[in-house]
Amino acid sequence: MxxxxxxxxxxxxxxxxxxxxxxxxxxxxxxxxxxxxxxxxxxxxxxxxxxxxxxxxxxxxxxxxxxxxxxxxxxxxxxxxxNICTTTQLYPGVVTLLDGLDAMGVPWGIVTNKPGFLTEMLLPYFPRLLSTGTLVCADTLSKAKPHPEPLLHAAMELGIDNQACLYIGDIEGDIIAANAANMISAVAAWGYIGSEHKPLEWDSDLVFNKPEEILSLF
CATH class of the missing domain: 1.10.150 (DNA polymerase; domain 1)
Known part of the structure; x- marks a missing residue:
């Protein structure tokens, strides 16, 4: 594509x-x-x-x-x-991906359905994520994913047209939100995808098996 x-x-x-x-x-x-x-x-x-x-x-x-x-x-x-960060860790390849995006001057951000207070507790354990250009949590706005509003808000904060934004997540609701926001949608196939899920049927634009693969878009 x-x-x-x-x-x-x-x-x-x-x-x-x-x-x-x-x-x-x-x-x-x-x-x-x-x-x-x-x-x-x-x-x-x-x-x-x-x-x-x-x-x-x-x-x-x-x-x-x-x-x-x-x-x-x-x-x-x-x-x-x-006990918010006893065993939690970055997925392999995430640092390489974020370093690559930063080196190319590509803005990036986080849009999560995790409550804000938990997200703010967790991110300091991972300083690499603190340089996010925008952070939208479940309770930042009146709507949460799969509503498109959080994604559109994040794009606005980054100053990037929504149609030029890629949104990547590991559940169908993420793809629904991205498509509704007229963004490029992608499945994080390394994430929490159970055997009963069928990500190839989620109507996503792209599927990535490793975080570093996203760099191929640039």
Whole structure:
């Protein structure tokens, strides 16, 4: 595909950072409070990018019926905030990618559905991410992904036309948001894509298997 990319916007969990072990640990703490078994690897991979609700729904299964999901989420957030970066790490190739973008003068930013207070707690552990040109979190605006507004806001902050922005993420909602924002959409195939997901059916413009491959666009 012939594209003219002038800026790159990234999802965070499952795209720049492998947060799955720490998020799964928080979910498992909530499950343990209810006497339930911990999440298995398949559940973790398939649901981490859907945040607290995705992980908890997977863990509780049918027992989620009748539960106060907001209260469960608050419990998850408590556990996660207290152990937000025990094993979280940058994906291999991310630093190479960001260094390459900076060397070429290509602006980049982060648009995530992670709550702002958690994102602000987590990013200082990864100084390379603190040079992001824009940071839009789940609660920065009144809308979150898959609504296009967060992506359009990020493009505006970077001063780049939305049609010249690439947005890359690892769940279908990211692709829906990018397409709705008239951006170039791409799947981060190295992220949390479960066996039941079908990323080739997500109507994305591009699929990348490694972060460094994005540099081929420039």
């Amino acid at each position: 012939d594209v003219n990319v002038k800026a790159v916007l990234f999802d965070l969990d499952g795209t720049l950072l492998d947060t799955a072990p720490d998020m799964a640990n928080a979910a498992n703490c909530v499950l343990a409070d209810y006497g339930l078994s911990p999440l298995n690897e398949r559940q973790i991979k398939a649901n981490t990018s859907y945040g607290a609700r995705g992980l908890l729904r997977a863990g509780f299964g049918n027992q989620i019926e009748g539960k106060d999901l907001d209260a469960l989420r608050q419990s998850f957030l408590h556990y996660y905030a207290n």
